Amino acid sequence: MDTDRFAGALLGVHVGDSLGATTEFTSRTQARRMLPANIDDAEIVGGGTFGWTAGAATDDTDLTLALVRAYLATDIGASDAVVEAAADHMLRWMQADPRDIGGTTSQGLRTYERSRDPFRSGVDHGRSQGNGSLMRTVPVALARAHDANRRAAEASALSAITHAHVVCRDACVVYCDLIAGLVIETFARDRETLRGLVASGAADPRSDPRVGAALDAAVDRPVGAVEGVNDAASGWVLTALGLTVAALLDERPAAEVLLEVVRLGGDADTNGAIVGGMLGARDGLSAWPDRWLAALEHHDELTMAARRFADR
Ligand SMILES: [Mg+2]
Numbered sequence: 001m002d003t004d005r006f007a008g009a010l011l012g013v014h015v016g017d018s019l020g021a022t023t024e025f026t027s028r029t030q031a032r033r034m035l036p037a038n039i040d041d042a043e044i045v046g047g048g049t050f051g052w053t054a055g056a057a058t059d060d061t062d063l064t065l066a067l068v069r070a071y072l073a074t075d076i077g078a079s080d081a082v083v084e085a086a087a088d089h090m091l092r093w094m095q096a097d098p099r100d101i102g103g104t105t106s107q108g109l110r111t112y113e114r115s116r117d118p119f120r121s122g123v124d125h126g127r128s129q130g131n132g133s134l135m136r137t138v139p140v141a142l143a144r145a146h147d148a149n150r151r152a153a154e155a156s157a158l159s160a161i162t163h164a165h166v167v168c169r170d171a172c173v174v175y176c177d178l179i180a181g182l183v184i185e186t187f188a189r190d191r192e193t194l195r196g197l198v199a200s201g202a203a204d205p206r207s208d209p210r211v212g213a214a215l216d217a218a219v220d221r222p223v224g225a226v227e228g229v230n231d232a233a234s235g236w237v238l239t240a241l242g243l244t245v246a247a248l249l250d251e252r253p254a255a256e257v258l259l260e261v262v263r264l265g266g267d268a269d270t271n272g273a274i275v276g277g278m279l280g281a282r283d284g285l286s287a288w289p290d291r292w293l294a295a296l297e298h299h300d301e302l303t304m305a306a307r308r309f310a311d312r
Pocket residue numbers: 017058059060100269270
């Protein structure tokens with residue numbers, strides 16, 4: 001199996017998270033001042049609202065690691081065991097008092113802390129359609145790249161530990177389907193082929209129609225024209241998914257597209273993580289400049305994990 005795309009996707013989450021940590025919660029104007037537009041000038045520098053050190057993992061990478069460790073600790077075993085292990089890793093992370101944690105993530109993990117039932121802990125009402133489960137779901141796509149049924153079931157169940165709303169669960173499923181296709185198939189990465197991939201995801205009858213509509217709406221939109229990035233919808237899971245589709249269909253090099261995404265500001269680290277995972281699956285590890293990769297706190301562990309997932 002081609003380890004390159006697996007590693008590109010998993011490291012891409014960390015690259016996007018650590019680049020976007022600088023511009024999280026800023027306006028577009030502020031974000032553009034903080035990060036240069038040119039890849040050769042843009043560095044992972046940390047800072048931002050929470051004062052990150054350069055290359056530090058924020059919640060997006062930390063919770064992605066929780067899923068990575070759950071898969072590897074169970075030897076990519078039974079679905080229920082993976083969900084239980086992931087919930088335990090996530091809870092331990094919360095108990096260590098992270099600098100930044102999303103509201104729905106916190107609420108779901110507190111319920112899990114009391115009940116120890118990861119299959120009923122998630123928040124399931126219309127106001128909890130955040131991007132907090134989509135940002136951690138790349139390991140599902142890689143661990144289950146060859147098994148569409150288990151991939152869908154686990155993407156949904158792992159989302160529902162915290163984000164049980166159907167839109168969040170189905171967004172994770174469709175995102176993982178796209179990434180799995182990109183890492184295992186050998187089709188050309190031209191725009192027409194990728195559009196076809198998105199169109200078949202949008203037409204999936206098992207998926208909530210709101211998710212398909214978000215995919216369709218993003219297809220002909222440049223990254224900078226995706227709606228909601230800097231307003232009240234900035235943390236909405238379908239804003240992030242739309243941005244990801246627009247980025248996937250953008251024919252520029254992945255690093256350039258990702259840099260534009262984090263320079264939009266808003267929920268920049270999470271959008272960066274979600275888009276970074278997709279673009280790394282599209283273009284492979286070489287998509288990311290060596291100096292960005294070298295800055296990442298969890299570079300070695302994610303590289304090793306990508307190899308394990310690819311070897312299956
Ligand atoms: Mg974050």
